[in-house]
Amino acid sequence: MSLVNPTKSTKRIGLLLAVIVLVAFPLIFNNPTVTTIATYCVMYMAIATAWNSFSGFTGYVSLGHAIFFGTGAYTLSLISTGLNMSGGFPVFALVPVAGIAAGALAIPIGFVALRTKRHTFVVITIAAFFIFQLLAENLGFTKGSEGVTLAPGGFAASDYNNPFYYASAVILILTVFLVWHIKRSRFGLQLFAIRDEESRARSLGVKVDRVKLVSFVLSAIPVGMIGAIWAYFIGQIYPQFAFAASFDVTVALMCFFGGLGTLAGPVFGALVLEALQRYLVLSLTIQNLYLIIYGLLFLAVIVLLPEGVLPSIKKQISKRLLPTGADVSFNSPDSATSGIPQASAANKEPVKEGKAL
Template sequence: MLSKHASLASAAVLVVILAVAPAVLGEYYLSFLTQLLMMVALAQAWNTISGMTGYVSFGHATFFGMGSYAAALLLPLGVPWWACLIAGALVALALSVPLGFLTLRLRGPYFAIAMLGLNEVARVFVTLWVDLTGGGSGITLSPELLPSLTTSYYTMFLIAVAATVIVAAIYHSRFGLELRAIREDEGAAEMVGVNTTRDKLAAFVLSALIPGAAGAVLVMYTSYIDPAAAFAPAVNIQMIVMVMFGGSGTVWGPVLGAGLVMGLREVFWAEFPAAHLMLLGVLLLSVVLFLPGGLMALFTRRKLVRPEVAAGPQERPDG
């Protein structure tokens, strides 16, 4: 694993580069970076519950979609965009508490299927409430209600940084240790005194806040939202793929995974438009098969050297 000082230095350089990006990049690249930062935030959110505890969620797009619709409904009422951002996060928070109580009683594939079902229920609910949400036609926002691309970029940048800081704080805390104990053996964790119900619910709620906020920014960035986009299964899949690609349950894995997957997707699309998804799929499958710990495993393996090997051969006493 990277040393603490190296990690902090790399993070500082990355933050500085991203902070000055709007001053040197055109609209296309700034738009791409906004999407990239959104995926970093979403990947970190999924990592908080699924990477840390092992409870694989196929339904976190539910919170993303609800945050999007909260902002889309409030903006036309004259609510400031930053208040809509907070509202999106709070709606996701309010939804996550009862859903967490219900779904976290399940384990393994049952939890995953339950979350997938909840995502579909949310999509159908929003589609059928035509008077409020516009149904399948969605909601289109007037441009004068929306912040600029630069403002959306910096907002998504702050959300991605906040998500990464939260994951890092959890990872290096007792709470993070307890979450990893749940992932390894929940029964054993309970036997040694870990309050698994409390810890899982706390991780679940934290993992919902970030998609809620990111969804609110997305609708300001695109000026349009509909149920198919807000609750798209592809959003769930992208979160999972990026975390698995970079390294599940790590701090920097989702950042690395999101950056590489988004970058490679752009390159493959430009060079091989007809086969870019197939090429990306082959690459991701190769990583999953040969590096189950994700690309971060390349850094951790360097530390997995036996002390006696690292120290060199020892002389044996005569006789």
């Protein structure tokens, strides 16, 4: 049973182990190729966790979070070059500023975009994304398509990646902590209610518009901060990479792969897929073969494990352990075929604690 419903103490031990691995990783592996991949993994783990806290929890698919990534990247780049900062650790002080900029931008964007229904919301976020990409390309102060070059970090070459790795790890830990808090709060319950049936949530007294907007803004902030670290890490940013069209779908794939709407899922999905993608790009001699492998892997997961990897494994284990009669279907994919969205296991937890909407 412990695998199906881990007790508090086993969960804590697992979490502690994960944090130890996260902190110790660059100390054990110091090959720069490995730590570069690890840094990207940690970045995407934080981004996926943040994206999931809005799109996974509310069911509103945002394809515009690249706006916040790009905004964070440009905020750090433009301020640090504007102030003639010479690299080193002080530049990291701009990361929270980038987060604030992304969050502030998310307020008007969310206010406008969230007035529409789900399908239209997807397209409005795409349109907003293109508006910002075009602005970055054409506005004077963003230096257009020639991009912005930052002062180099100036860290010791032997462990150059480590400051970026640890900065991302801090954002990751804070984001996971925030999302964990959201998930078990009244606010999180409201988000799940919106996902399952928005009109009913509204009629039950959930202030739907405000709740969605707050969630949207909260999810934008970590993405902006990681964008800032990313810009400093690669040292030179261009509009089409800072505002990348495939950014959101890649992140959505990570969240789905691990398990949409869960806490561990996006972290796991980002870790596996980002590492796999970087590894394939490096190791395959034939260029672009990785796209095919990546896409086919994905289609296989969708066909074979329609809920994502972690929830499917969890269900398999509980099926084995509880062969007959037990209620293991509470987050079954059958809700998909029956057409009646059921509350998933995730949003049952707060109910047990006796909280009401």
